[in-house]
Amino acid sequence: KAGVTQTPRYLIKTRGQQVTLSCSPISGHRSVSWYQQTPGQGLQFLFEYFSETQRNKGNFPGRFSGRQFSNSRSEMNVSTLELGDSALYLCASKGWAEAFFGQGTRLTVV
């Protein structure tokens, strides 16, 4: 059973640009959540998608958005990048209870 796949693994962008990250969940899982991890802040919840609908949203500005496709694959987009957006972005695929994480995308904004 394939795990959660996130692409790309590493990304360097310039301030003001936008970026799109991709996540393919475990086959059969319909819930995909996104988290941001920065040093000292733990994993902060961005949003969750279930069956193509955003079901929960964390406390992040509108520059952070996402979507989910009919095959459960999800993308998150960050527009007008700021230096503080540099972080590890993690995608989690959830079946019933436990969430399974991908390797993450390391985004560096310069």
Add this chain to the structure above:
Amino acid sequence: DQQVKQNSPSLSVQEGRISILNCDYTNSMFDYFLWYKKYPAEGPTFLISISSIKDKNEDGRFTVFLNKSAKHLSLHIVPSQPGDSAVYFCAASAGNYGGSQGNLIFGKGTKLSVKP
């Protein structure tokens, strides 16, 4: 407002001894709790979970204890091994005892170092 708190940023333990990692929560609606382990540059890996209808769950060297009245849970690792050195995250969710409704809220993590 942090709903899940891990007040110890780090913990150092000797190999073979017990490691106890603590977690407190404030939201009484949480009914499912999980522990994840994370190595640098990797995604968190699920370790063990507990539903609020239980007060203990055991899986090999890992045991999670839940004290609902104190809104406190702990992860015990016995015996600790150097390979256990990682950051441990506590997480909680509300809704259907872990069912598909609830998103996970994480603590900030505790870095465990197990010394040989």
